Amino acid sequence: xxxxxxxxxxxxxxxxxxxxxxxxxxxxxxxxxxxxxxxxxxxxxxxxxxxxxxxxxxxxxxxxxxxxxxxxxxxxxxxxxxxxxxxxxxxxxxxxxxxxxxxxxxxxxxxxxxxxxxxxxxxxxxxxxxxxxxxxxxxxxxxxxxxxxxxxxxxxxxxxxxxxxxxxxxxxxxxxxxxx
Numbered sequence: 001x002x003x004x005x006x007x008x009x010x011x012x013x014x015x016x017x018x019x020x021x022x023x024x025x026x027x028x029x030x031x032x033x034x035x036x037x038x039x040x041x042x043x044x045x046x047x048x049x050x051x052x053x054x055x056x057x058x059x060x061x062x063x064x065x066x067x068x069x070x071x072x073x074x075x076x077x078x079x080x081x082x083x084x085x086x087x088x089x090x091x092x093x094x095x096x097x098x099x100x101x102x103x104x105x106x107x108x109x110x111x112x113x114x115x116x117x118x119x120x121x122x123x124x125x126x127x128x129x130x131x132x133x134x135x136x137x138x139x140x141x142x143x144x145x146x147x148x149x150x151x152x153x154x155x156x157x158x159x160x161x162x163x164x165x166x167x168x169x170x171x172x173x174x175x176x177x178x179x180x
Contacts, residue, residue, distance in 0.1 A: 007065045036143065042135070095163060130162045130165075
């Protein structure tokens with residue numbers, strides 16, 4: 001059996017672990033208002049995200065399932081945290097809404113690409129940059145409880161611009177793959 005078709009791999013279990021952390025982070029943030037602990041669990045999630053990629057490449061455990069599943073864990077974590085923060089910072093509803101639209105449209109296009117070409121594309125630089133900016137923004141809002149509005153709006157704006165750029169670039173890539 002080729003590794004690219006395996007589902008039960010260590011990196012995929014790490015992605016599953018990240019999914020399981022989402023309710024804990026939300027509970028710590030909203031249920032207990034333990035923002036520092038929510039930030040700490042988010043850091044653990046982020047470390048696990050980086051580690052699963054390293055393990056997958058180093059031990060040749062890159063799989064088509066993992067290429068699809070890993071971003072799902074990332075986006076669900078980001079979306080859940082953006083929703084948590086949007087309750088306090090209304091302007092964060094903009095990137096929360098955008099991530100939802102972006103991921104639905106991108107998933108439909110990716111499914112069409114997979115159906116047409118049989119290829120599962122991985123993340124590009126702009127997707128990784130967006131992820132880093134989102135996690136940085138979320139983390140700063142968690143640990144800096146009294147973040148000044150101008151800083152919050154600036155960070156949110158930078159994330160939103162990067163998300164739009166990434167959405168456009170992924171759309172172009174997927175459209176090109178569908179046309180070829």
